[in-house]
Amino acid sequence: MERWPTPQALAAAPKSEVIKAWGRLGYPRRALRLHESAKIISKQHDGQVPRAREELISLPGVGDYTAAAIAAFAYGEPALVLDINIRRFFSRFFDGEQFPSSSPSLIERKIRAELIPTERGDAWAAATMEFGALICTSKSPKCNECFLADSCSWKAAGYPEMEIKRQAKFAGSDRQCRGVVMKVLKEREKATKNSLLKEWPIQSQLEKALETLIADGLIETTGKSFRLAS
Numbered sequence: 001m002e003r004w005p006t007p008q009a010l011a012a013a014p015k016s017e018v019i020k021a022w023g024r025l026g027y028p029r030r031a032l033r034l035h036e037s038a039k040i041i042s043k044q045h046d047g048q049v050p051r052a053r054e055e056l057i058s059l060p061g062v063g064d065y066t067a068a069a070i071a072a073f074a075y076g077e078p079a080l081v082l083d084i085n086i087r088r089f090f091s092r093f094f095d096g097e098q099f100p101s102s103s104p105s106l107i108e109r110k111i112r113a114e115l116i117p118t119e120r121g122d123a124w125a126a127a128t129m130e131f132g133a134l135i136c137t138s139k140s141p142k143c144n145e146c147f148l149a150d151s152c153s154w155k156a157a158g159y160p161e162m163e164i165k166r167q168a169k170f171a172g173s174d175r176q177c178r179g180v181v182m183k184v185l186k187e188r189e190k191a192t193k194n195s196l197l198k199e200w201p202i203q204s205q206l207e208k209a210l211e212t213l214i215a216d217g218l219i220e221t222t223g224k225s226f227r228l229a230s
Contacts (some may be wrong), residue, residue, distance in 0.1 A: 010038035016228035033061025078121035085132025096153035190225040
């Protein structure tokens with residue numbers, strides 16, 4: 001935000017510099033979507049981030065959650081912000097279930113939207129998000145400290161546990177391979193396949209990573225070398 005304080009400033013920045021600045025925040029495609037959105041905001045919205053949901057979700061990489069978060073936190077609108085912390089808190093308190101489903105259903109959205117106060121939508125979103133992050137946590141919820149415990153449906157049901165699906169291992173995964181390639185190209189101006197093989201010796205996996213990174217628009221070829229997208 002210090003380097004590119006406005007959408008116009010970000011839009012004028014080289015794509016490679018935006019990717020480098022994204023650093024280790026994860027999912028580098030989001031850096032590209034942010035860059036693309038900055039260009040659209042600069043050209044079509046006079047440099048101002050729109051507040052209408054329809055205009056927000058038309059921006060690259062912006063879905064229901066991001067649009068609602070912008071509407072709530074930037075503009076104080078009574079928007080339905082449903083991050084995992086909020087969904088977990090609501091799932092336990094209202095539904096008596098340890099964890100919510102993988103993604104919110106239309107019914108869940110409708111029911112949760114009825115909870116939003118007409119004023120200070122930003123405070124409501126921040127409060128419920130913090131409550132889920134600090135009190136009604138995923139692994140060790142602080143039920144003894146919770147001032148809502150006596151009204152909690154999950155407590156009333158005896159804290160029934162759900163089977164948790166384990167996330168695929170990161171070590172040795174295609175995702176880790178992509179991360180290694182991106183790290184190298186952030187540190188060097190360019191790199192050949194042979195030099196990248198020294199960092200990740202499984203050739204088939206490396207080639208797949210290079211193909212997908214090119215397809216995602218994150219890197220490009222220059223002769224026999226690879227570099228961050230310019």
